[in-house]
Amino acid sequence: MHGRLKVRTSEEEKVKKEKERQEKLKVFKHAMNVIQNKRKKCELDTEQLDVTGQVLTKNPDIYTLWNIRREILIVFRSNLSVMEMTKLYDAELSLTEYCLKINPKSYCAWHQREWVLMTRSDPDWQKELALCNTYLKLDERNFHTWDYRRFVVSQCKPDLQEEFNYTTEKLHDNFSNYSAWHYRSKMLLHLFPDKKGGRPIQDSHYKQELKMVLSAAFTDPDDTSAWFYQRWLLGAVKNITQIVVCTVTPSKVTIAINNSVSKSYIKEKIKVIINNHEVIGEWKSCLGNEYDDLWVLNHDQSIRNHLDIKVKHILVDNEMEVMRLSELKPAIYVGRNKISFQNKYSSTVLDELNEQLDACRQLLELEPDNRWTLLTTAFFLHCVDAKAYHKEIIDIISTLINIDEQRAGYYSDLKSKWCMEDNIQENYANLSLDYKVECKKLSSLPHLQYYSFCEALDLSNQNLTSRVLPGLIKLQHCKKLNLSNNKLTSLQGFPYLTLEELNITDNPLIENHVEQLRKKLKNTKIFF
Amino acid sequence: MSFKTKDVVLSQTRPTTLLLQKHADYLASYGLNKDDFEYCMTEYLRMSGIYWSLTAMELMDQSSRMPKDDIIEFISLCQDSESGGISASNGHDPHMLYTLSAVQVLAMYDRSDAINIDGVVKFVVSLQQDDGSFFGDKWGEVDTRFSFCAVMTLSLLHRLDAINVNRAVDFVLSCMNFDGGFGSKPGSESHAGLIYCCVGTLSICKRMDALKVDELAWWLCERQLPSGGLNGRPEKLPDLCYSWWVMASLSMLNRIHWVDQEKLEQYILACQDSETGGFSDRPGDITDPFHTLFGLAGLSLLGNSSIKQVNPTYCMPQETIDRLRLEPQILLI
Numbered sequence: 030m031h032g033r034l035k036v037r038t039s040e041e042e043k044v045k046k047e048k049e050r051q052e053k054l055k056v057f058k059h060a061m062n063v064i065q066n067k068r069k070k071c072e073l074d075t076e077q078l079d080v081t082g083q084v085l086t087k088n089p090d091i092y093t094l095w096n097i098r099r100e101i102l103i104v105f106r107s108n109l110s111v112m113e114m115t116k117l118y119d120a121e122l123s124l125t126e127y128c129l130k131i132n133p134k135s136y137c138a139w140h141q142r143e144w145v146l147m148t149r150s151d152p153d154w155q156k157e158l159a160l161c162n163t164y165l166k167l168d169e170r171n172f173h174t175w176d177y178r179r180f181v182v183s184q185c186k187p188d189l190q191e192e193f194n195y196t197t198e199k200l201h202d203n204f205s206n207y208s209a210w211h212y213r214s215k216m217l218l219h220l221f222p223d224k225k226g227g228r229p230i231q232d233s234h235y236k237q238e239l240k241m242v243l244s245a246a247f248t249d250p251d252d253t254s255a256w257f258y259q260r261w262l263l264g265a266v267k268n269i270t271q272i273v274v275c276t277v278t279p280s281k282v283t284i285a286i287n288n289s290v291s292k293s294y295i296k297e298k299i300k301v302i303i304n305n306h307e308v309i310g311e312w313k314s315c316l317g318n319e320y321d322d323l324w325v326l327n328h329d330q331s332i333r334n335h336l337d338i339k340v341k342h343i344l345v346d347n348e349m350e351v352m353r354l355s356e357l358k359p360a361i362y363v364g365r366n367k368i369s370f371q372n373k374y375s376s377t378v379l380d381e382l383n384e385q386l387d388a389c390r391q392l393l394e395l396e397p398d399n400r401w402t403l404l405t406t407a408f409f410l411h412c413v414d415a416k417a418y419h420k421e422i423i424d425i426i427s428t429l430i431n432i433d434e435q436r437a438g439y440y441s442d443l444k445s446k447w448c449m450e451d452n453i454q455e456n457y458a459n460l461s462l463d464y465k466v467e468c469k470k471l472s473s474l475p476h477l478q479y480y481s482f483c484e485a486l487d488l489s490n491q492n493l494t495s496r497v498l499p500g501l502i503k504l505q506h507c508k509k510l511n512l513s514n515n516k517l518t519s520l521q522g523f524p525y526l527t528l529e530e531l532n533i534t535d536n537p538l539i540e541n542h543v544e545q546l547r548k549k550l551k552n553t554k555i556f557f
Numbered sequence: 558m559s560f561k562t563k564d565v566v567l568s569q570t571r572p573t574t575l576l577l578q579k580h581a582d583y584l585a586s587y588g589l590n591k592d593d594f595e596y597c598m599t600e601y602l603r604m605s606g607i608y609w610s611l612t613a614m615e616l617m618d619q620s621s622r623m624p625k626d627d628i629i630e631f632i633s634l635c636q637d638s639e640s641g642g643i644s645a646s647n648g649h650d651p652h653m654l655y656t657l658s659a660v661q662v663l664a665m666y667d668r669s670d671a672i673n674i675d676g677v678v679k680f681v682v683s684l685q686q687d688d689g690s691f692f693g694d695k696w697g698e699v700d701t702r703f704s705f706c707a708v709m710t711l712s713l714l715h716r717l718d719a720i721n722v723n724r725a726v727d728f729v730l731s732c733m734n735f736d737g738g739f740g741s742k743p744g745s746e747s748h749a750g751l752i753y754c755c756v757g758t759l760s761i762c763k764r765m766d767a768l769k770v771d772e773l774a775w776w777l778c779e780r781q782l783p784s785g786g787l788n789g790r791p792e793k794l795p796d797l798c799y800s801w802w803v804m805a806s807l808s809m810l811n812r813i814h815w816v817d818q819e820k821l822e823q824y825i826l827a828c829q830d831s832e833t834g835g836f837s838d839r840p841g842d843i844t845d846p847f848h849t850l851f852g853l854a855g856l857s858l859l860g861n862s863s864i865k866q867v868n869p870t871y872c873m874p875q876e877t878i879d880r881l882r883l884e885p886q887i888l889l890i
């Protein structure tokens with residue numbers, strides 16, 4: 030039950046109300062009895078239409094009654110004239126309209142309306158579109174009405190530019206109409222895709238939309254709707270699947286990808302070649318799923334010194350990318366790609382982003398603690414040049430952790446993500462098997478597959494909680510792991526890794542948990 | 558035009574502790590009076606009502622107060638021998654929603670043998686469409702809620718392989734929006750309840766990798782309002798049931814810490830009615846079994862130790878999910 034306030038009433042009123050309700054209930058039960066009896070006797074007639082209609086006007090969610098009405102209309106259709114049916118269909122539409130006035134969110138009534146329009150031979154779609162306009166004036170956020178509008182549009186196929194314009198109109202009435210922003214995003218992708226560039230939206234429109242968001246946001250920065258739309262626009266860039274790192278050791282081969290791919294993708298698009306012979310074997314997802322960003326191949330090859338190992342990756346346009354592995358230690362081969370986490374925009378869009386960044390900075394001078402302006406500024410900086418602005422971005426996020434405490438967890442993880450990205454790019458510049466993550470106070474460990482090749486990883490002095498432990502499974506080649514001075518409270522969920530050394534000193538752990546982990550990782554020296 | 562956040566203010570006199578016994582008493586007596594107006598008027602969703610009450614009672618470890626034998630007999634009677642589907646109540650038509658509720662109840666009772674399982678499987682399979690979507694019943698309404706009902710029902714019966722899972726996943730993914738959220742069908746606006754259904758479907762089908770996690774989880778944590786309560790869409794009022802839809806989704810995404818859990822707990826507790834027992838959508842409104850379950854389940858996700866652990870994907874006690882050896886996917890972080 031939604032939005033029904035409990036009101037205090039006198040005993041007298043209570044008795045009166047209960048009496049009224051019992052009266053109503055009597056009528057209801059009688060009607061339901063009549064309906065059920067007639068249904069048992071297969072009496073599909075006008076009387077049944079009348080009784081079900083009467084009950085539905087008060088309780089439009091009794092789905093079975095709508096089913097009965099459809100059964101009757103289907104039978105009538107084969108016996109009655111088109112004219113007579115038109116009348117019945119019109120009456121059905123009136124009934125749904127009446128019900129929707131009582132409950133504008135009745136799934137059943139909306140569905141009945143769709144059914145009638147799809148069943149009758151003479152649907153008036155323009156009338157339906159007009160009805161949507163009226164209903165959206167009464168409640169601009171009713172998602173049933175918007176869904177119904179999309180249904181009508183899918184049938185009568187108006188020029189989608191008109192629908193796009195409709196969202197502009199709705200947004201100029203009220204920028205906080207999230208439903209209109211949503212519909213706009215769909216129209217934008219339909220109307221202006223950048224087919225040549227492989228981007229979701231053409232540059233000229235991209236820029237125009239960014240401008241529209243900014244004017245909405247400047248009308249009132251606390252109105253959240255436009256910010257979600259902006260976040261989407263900023264992230265709408267080309268995304269290419271790429272091998273990040275491939276590792277070959279005597280025990281296994283692993284391949285880390287920048288995003289999750291399917292088993293068949295790995296099987297068909299990626300080949301590991303040792304001295305001109307393709308390695309055959311079954312790829313297994315690191316997590317045991319059908320899609321993953323780290324894949325493991327257990328092989329029966331003997332991996333010696335001085336092998337020639339390369340990985341071939343067939344790209345989208347059938348181009349081939351070849352990566353050569355180097356022997357970092359005897360019989361340990363690693364091949365790493367050039368990586369980047371930087372979003373790439375055209376210069377037109379980039380100019381616009383820089384302009385908007387300036388506007389945000391000006392807004393911040395007036396209102397330095399506005400969380401929306403702060404977050405947007407950080408995102409603009411990140412989109413323009415994450416590396417150059419790294420320190421400023423992290424400072425802003427640290428400010429947000431303090432001024433928007435409710436979402437401190439989100440900001441901490443966002444900070445962790447951006448720090449990790451910065452750190453990974455630095456680490457990938459020097460080839461080694463032994464790394465220390467130089468970030469401060471990480472609360473999560475995103476992109477861990479990028480470190481899948483490491484033999485030693487130092488994650489000490491962070492803010493890691495036990496939540497991150499299952500993710501350590503990505504460290505498939507790790508022998509020495511340092512998790513000291515973190516916030517681990519439990520070791521449940523610690524994955525099976527073939528570690529030689531694990532340091533978990535200075536964590537708020539219970540001895541008992543360590544004992545259990547010792548049983549799990551029998552060959553690991555645990556420093557506690 | 559000045560913008561004002563829609564929210565409620567929690568009063569000083571609100572309940573601040575969990576009134577567990579009151580809730581159990583409220584649910585135990587709910588529906589005992591067969592002439593109660595509210596009870597009669599909700600007959601068309603009775604099967605779900607039973608699921609809400611029983612699950613809440615299970616979580617409070619007081620399910621023995623529910624009339625087990627009557628419930629199981631009622632469910633058997635509600636199965637339609639022709640289609641195999643289960644209806645909300647006697648005299649109503651079979652539907653995906655109530656088929657799921659019935660299967661959930663029987664799973665908690667470990668009594669799936671009380672219905673014709675092959676019939677249920679046949680019913681669910683018959684409702685899958687070429688595009689992977691599911692009808693709610695033979696009348697053709699499509700909704701991602703029904704996709705979730707389908708995979709949850711079948712997985713509880715260990716028969717998920719009876720449908721085309723890849724297509725079911727593809728359909729759900731076709732409902733993904735610019736904000737990373739999901740609506741009821743392709744093109745529909747994101748809504749926390751439907752996000753829960755879609756994320757739940759992906760969790761059961763182990764395809765959580767396909768989510769735009771950062772965007773989605775950010776949108777979800779932005780549902781929290783200054784009162785601590787959560788709304789279901791931007792610029793809407795808080796509602797207790799969203800503490801379930803949002804928090805269960807965030808749990809599957811392993812990002813429950815993106816909201817202020819203490820403030821949310823205060824909001825949930827404030828939705829209790831200290832006189833009648835039960836929870837309502839907002840403080841001061843009339844309580845019902847639906848919000849009572851989602852209040853308790855929400856508190857369970859927040860780690861309240863006087864309530865049993867709830868599984869975020871299935872909204873059933875974790876012990877039931879463990880007994881059935883189901884392992885819905887939870888994302889790594």
Ligand SMILES: [Zn+2]
Nearest residue numbers: 796797798838
């Ligand atoms: Zn609610």
